[in-house]
Each structure stands twice: as structure tokens, then as C-alpha cells.
Amino acid sequence: MTRKSRTRQLSPEEKRLWSHVARHVKPMAGKRLTPEPGDRAAPAPQVAAPAPVPAPLPPPKPALPPLAPVERRTLQALRRGRKDVDSVIDLHGMRQEEAHFALLRFLHRAQGSGHGLVLVITGKGGAAVSSGLVEERGVLRRMVPHWLRLPDLRSLVVGFEEASPQHGGSGALYVRLRRRRGAG
Template identity: 35%
Template sequence: MNQDDDFSLFSQAVRGVRRIQDDRADTGKPRADRQQLANRRQNATQRSDTLRVDGLSDQFVIDVGAEDELHWARDGVQDGQMRKLKAGQIAFEGSLDLHGMTVEKARETLWEFLAEAAKLEVRCVRVTHGKAARLDGKRPLIKSHVNTWLRQHPQVLGFTSCLPRHGGTGALYVLLKRTMLDGRDE
């Protein structure tokens, strides 16, 4: 076998093959920027008290009556804890009165109050929303909004209407998550 035979065999084997125009290899997906990944991780693990008021939506407000007793607990919160809360056996360490505020002012004030309570690792607070019927005859505005907002707030484990001596159906005991000192909640 001579060199011409080798060349013709090779030519036959590569018939129909096109020459590659680009002389750079495709090495696949570019590697992630480590600094960008670190920034994303940092942003994802920030404490919830850095969130702003826009986390509380008014899109679906649950209308409640002036004398309606409110009660709600996040999944996983023990029934015994909620019974103690309802019975006033968990002392509230802070209190907020939203009487006479506009809805927007009440939302902002509530958000700041809960952020401060979370920072201080407070276990329970009282929020007085009132229960006055509105001039247009509709249900209480602030009470309905507070009922909706507290269900959305990441620090709230549950809430229930207060005992009569603490405001009855015009106020709520709110059970909060404590993040810094693990092992004390749920």
C-alpha cells in the first residue's frame, strides 16, 4: 500500500465533511461569577425585618364584623400555644393602638411595630384595631385589614381576639416568631 492509496482512502472516509470555520472550542456554559453568587446568597438570607410594607397586600381583604372574634394560626403552631394565647396566659410585651389611623398609616405603623418587636425577640404583642362601625354601614375597616395583614406577615405565628379586660373583639393578642434564640418557638 502506497501513500496515494492512503490519501484516497482518507478522502473517501471524510467525503461530505465540512471544514469548521471557527477555531475556538465550545466549552459549554460559562462559569458563574462567585461574587455574584455570594451577593445573591447574602440577599436571600437577610432577616425578614428588612422587608418593607409592600409585603402586606390589600388585594383580598377579609371582611369581619365589629363583634366577630378573630383567631388564626400558621400551620405547625401547636393548639396548646393558641389556647394559652386566647386565655391571656402569654403576657404581651408591647402594645399598639391603630384607632383613628388611615388604612395606609395603620399598615405602615403595624409593619414597623412588628419589625421592632422581632428585633427585640418579643414573644407576644397586643394590637388594638378597634371595631367601630363605619359611617357607610360597612364592616370595620382597620379590623378587617389587620386580620388580613397579620396572616401575611412572616413573623406572625398566630393571633386571637383579646380578653375583655384587654380590648375584647377590638384588639388582638399576636404570637410572634423569635429568630435569634432558636429552640424557644413552636
């Protein structure tokens, strides 16, 4: 007894649909899509040369850690005189460029010495009248917080806050420093 095959032949509409699907599918690597015999709608696929392997991308730079405020307990201890700052720099009276470089050197030295909290005195500034024109003052008071947010100092600075009145108030900043990498 011969067994009859149960394979059903595709209708012309099913063949057209399959041909359409096959044209829009990318064959797996090393495989070819062979057209059905008698199927004129599906052209023979082109075998493309292997695509060049792109050079690996350099690892992404780590994102800058966000600034954090100085802890409330630390601020209270400073205000009450139970804690002292580790080091102080007085920038007022300096020109912007001079103050910026002095701040950079100071923060690097302070971090290298293991200091965790420093005081940066900017001066309060104000407006001075000079020959009828208003001369800009208090530049460092505005610029130092900006500098502390820049990428070149973010690797050193955890955060900063306006100092309490006994340390200079609005003319000074407490700056919390990061621990050195590799340090305890």
C-alpha cells in the first residue's frame, strides 16, 4: 500500500504573498534565500561582500557626578564652632584669571593633603561708582561657584555652600572635597 503525501500546493495568491515576504527578509549570515521554482516575482538574491567590521568605539567617559550640598550636620557643627575647616584660601583682591589658577592649585593641594572641607573666601564685592559709570564688582563672588561646577574641578568637588557669618557669610564658600582615588 502506497501512502499519499499530504503536502498541499500553494495557491497563486499564497505564492505571491510568500514572494513578497521573502523579498523583505534578510537571509542569515552564510545562508541564501533560494527562489521557488517557477517563481518569477522573487529575483535571485545578491550575495554581498561581508560588511567591514567597524572599529570598536572608545569606552564612554564616565558622567560627571552631581554636586551635593554640604551635609546639614557638618554645617551646624561649623556654625557652632564644633568643627573647623581643614584649609582656607582668600581670593578677594585677585584678578579673575589669577584667582582661577590659585583656586585650582589650592583645591588640588588640599585634596592631596587629605582635606575634606575647605573655605574659599571670595569677598562680598558690591558696586562702586567711578566717574559716573557703575564699575562691576563682586566678580569672584559670582565666578567661583561657576568654576566649581566646571568639569576640571568636578573631579575634586563634592559640593559647596555659602559660609556661615563667622566664616564670611555670602563672601565665602564651604567646599566639600572628594577623597583621592586610592586613598583609604
